[in-house]
Amino acid sequence: MPRAGLSTAAVVERAAQMLDEPHSEGLNLAAVAESFGVRVPSLYKHVDGVAGLQRGVILLAKRSLTRAITQAAIGRSRDEAIIGIAVAYRGWALQHRGQYPLTMLPVAGEDPEEAEVAAAFLEVMNSVLAGYQLTGEDAVDGIRFLRAALHGFVSLETMGSFELPNSLERSFNRLVESITTALDSWGRP
Secondary structure (H helix, E strand, C coil), X not given: CCCCCCCHHHHHHHHHHHHHCCCCCCCCHHHHHHHHCCCHHHHCCCCCHHHHHHHHHHHHHXXXXXXXXXXXXXXXXXXXXXXXXXXXXXXXXXXXXXXXHHHCCCXXXXXXXXXXXXXXXXXXXXXHHHCCCCCHHHHHHHHHHHHHHHHHHHHXXXXXXXXXXXXXXXXXXXXXXXXXXXXXXXXXX
């Protein structure tokens, strides 16, 4: 009989929360088990070791980030949608500093569930870029540009690499403004 509150979803969610804590030591079955007051073997009923736990957290993180940018894009188009996505993306990454790097991992092999999550993320991006008349290879370029710009800023920020005294908000807003300007010019005939 499984312990009350112990399920695959609960184990994965707890691991994700622990990963986001300051001074996290990464994904650790022993720490997750201890947080539930059980021994590590009890977790194997719910996750397939560290690899299964990592897969679960990757899926959870990618779904959560996709949900955040989707909500930010709903009812918006073009610049307004890009601004919404950018703010949501950055906000999610700052709230989930431990999970964020996992969202950047490529789809593992032939994992259909992870491929589905990746496709949902790309669908949001493609929908927003369609407002700039970017399709096909232009849309791929636009998605890569948008992701690279946001990831670069967010990665540096979450690692504490921005040490200059200037406002991060101002710098981020200028980055997003530059993204919308670039996308607007790409969409012109």
